[in-house]
Amino acid sequence: MKRTLAILLLVLVCAASVSAEGSARLTIAYQYGLAYAPVVVAMQQGLIEKAYADAAGGELEIEWVQMSSGADINTGVMSGSVDVGFMGVGPALTGISKNVGYRIFSSLSGQEHGLMSSDPEIKSLSDIIGSGSQIALVNIGSIQHIILARALSLNGSDPHALDANLVAMKHPDGMNALLTGSLPLHLTTNPYIYRERETEGLYEIEELKSAWPKENSFIVGVAAIEMHDSEPELYAALCSGLSAAIEYVNGNIEATAELTSQYDGNAVEDEIRYLQMGNYSAETRGVEEMAAFMFENGFIEADPGSYADLVFDNVKGN
């Protein structure tokens, strides 16, 4: 009975969203954290709406949705309730290979990743291989897991050599577990990695730093192919509005920090430091390489194709 009701409700919601079309509307999904700072700026300053008004002269209504994983956004795009999403390059490539119906329209940010150890005996990845030492990271198959596999592969080891050592938990839980000594290793990103680096008694495994440097795309924006094809003016406004937001972040770190710190509760001084350590750019880097690595190592089942299959025509980078 509940399922029947749920289906009926979903049908109604779909019908309602179809009938509301006509005026320019856009649903944009993003996630939590400083890696999404330009999205927060674009939202607060109405940059995409402005770009649309300047180019097409019309009014654009944007609905912003904050979701907690790329998998959720993928489902949203597939059901047609989300037009644009921001997510890790991993889930984006999974979505493209699964034919979710979107492509990458912009890179958003690159962030540092690090593997921290509380055990002085563990200095390199080879110290972990074969031991039972557990590594906390956010999810099996997540971008962090893929970066670990890449570090292993660059090191000449089997990319899946540490799969049995993984423990999936959220970033803050992983940090707590590392700090309380529940497990010896935590693979994480901004801002947790900076806090852990500042903590005494923790060591960084250097090999991981270079496996996916911050110059490479970490968070990307994806847009529904249907929207790109049927509403070119809207798509153009999305791209120019977002690149204006990225420019703003790079040129006004302090003002951005004032804004984003209201959302994540960090002190403004910390926020400024964390923002400076990120790399915000619309140009993609390493996306094609990442796709090939994921396919070769079984993180995705279908070949996602070459760079031209992954991004829209206007996107620059590799």
Added chain:
Amino acid sequence: MQKKPALRDLAEKLAFAAAVLALWEIVARAHVFGMRSEIIFPRLGTIAAAFVKNFVKGYAGVSLWTYLLNSMKLLLEGMGIGILLAFVFSGLSMVSRSFHNIYSLIVAVADLLPGVALLPVVIIIFGVNPGVIVFLVVHSVIWPMSRNLIDGFRSVPKIYVEAGKNLGLTGTGLLRRVYFPAAMSYIVSGLKVGWARAWRGLISAEMIFGIAAAPGIGMYINQMRTNMNNAEMYATLVVIVIIGLFVQYGILNPVEKNTVVKWGMRKL
């Protein structure tokens, strides 16, 4: 005499299940969710194929069986400990007034806390091992079970207890021969609620805290979701439902039938 209504009950249930499945198939075929409806809302045939694939191929070379066995082991461990502790504490509550006072406060407070919200604290205390999941299962079983047991024991008519005492029963004998059978109806309800809570608690905990060396069914669901294998994810939900139905109809109902129904305390 009993046979006919039982058959009718079964037929009703089957008809309802068939109707739900038919509706599912219609929605799936109608592509209600747009062009890519097939990926998010797969047809029954696709889900059935995924069901087989889960057990034959699994994820990264590990069959769903392995995940299932791990989960069941933790679940049984947690339920066993939870039920045992609930009996011990509820029994003590019958013996000591002050214990009852404090324990009922603990039950009232602890039952309100979702296990998953306790996860960060539990990890700090227990470390990172399957014990965390066992703890969360115990947490989801012990409070509702204790509530039912205490209510059950307290509702035993005084006259039964007096009769038992007259027959020379004291202490554990009284608990075992009088309180226990007289409160059986509450105990069975407690088991039903406890089982459902434990099963759900286990899966939600595994979905956000997954140890790759001892992967459970919640982690499997999460991996299928992350990889956009929705048919496989639905098929795993079907497995969960099948296990739930098996426990309900294969274990709990017979227990009920052979105790409270047989003793005339409740209709099935």
